[in-house]
Amino acid sequence: MSSNGHAIRGTRIGAIQALHSERGEPVPRQRVSYWCANGHETVTSFALYIEVPTEWDCTCCGWPSSRDQHNPPQRRTVKPYKSHLTYVRERRSEEEAEDLLAEALAARAARRGELI
CATH class of the missing domain: 2.20.28.270 (RNA polymerase-binding protein A)
Known part of the structure; x- marks a missing residue:
């Protein structure tokens, strides 16, 4: 490479930092x-x-x-992650869950025109 002023000048890794006057005081x-x-x-x-x-x-x-x-x-x-189902189980008993499931299945069957 020639030294006619067209070479890119840079610094190497680990080189001394720029002068404080250029960057301000730390x-x-x-x-x-x-x-x-x-x-x-x-x-x-x-x-x-x-x-x-x-x-x-x-x-x-x-x-x-x-x-x-x-x-x-x-x-x-650390509190363990709780799924939506875990929160539902805390609020509802097994009997309530069975009743809700039966109601939902009956409503679905009625929408489809099926007999239960």
């Missing part, structure tokens, strides 16, 4: 460590002027973590 930061009940440490960087949260989600397991390494927050209980 915000002063603080690094904060959080620990979960599984013993994982999550290190997060925050600006110096903000209020640091008391809890943060662990990046390894997703459980809540706090800044106190020796007393991390307990795992939250």
Whole structure:
């Protein structure tokens, strides 16, 4: 490639960052460590002027973590997924379900002109 000024100039990966005068001054930061009940440490960087949260989600397991390494927050209980049928069964007894089914089948048969 010739050096007549037509070559594309760039930077390589890992090159030194652009000068501060071009990009502005970086915000002063603080690094904060959080620990979960599984013993994982999550290190997060925050600006110096903000209020640091008391809890943060662990990046390894997703459980809540706090800044106190020796007393991390307990795992939250996760409610299992309930289907529509499960909610219906909680509201209706078996006898009510049988009555509703019989009514629905009778109404369907009547619409079709069938005899029961």
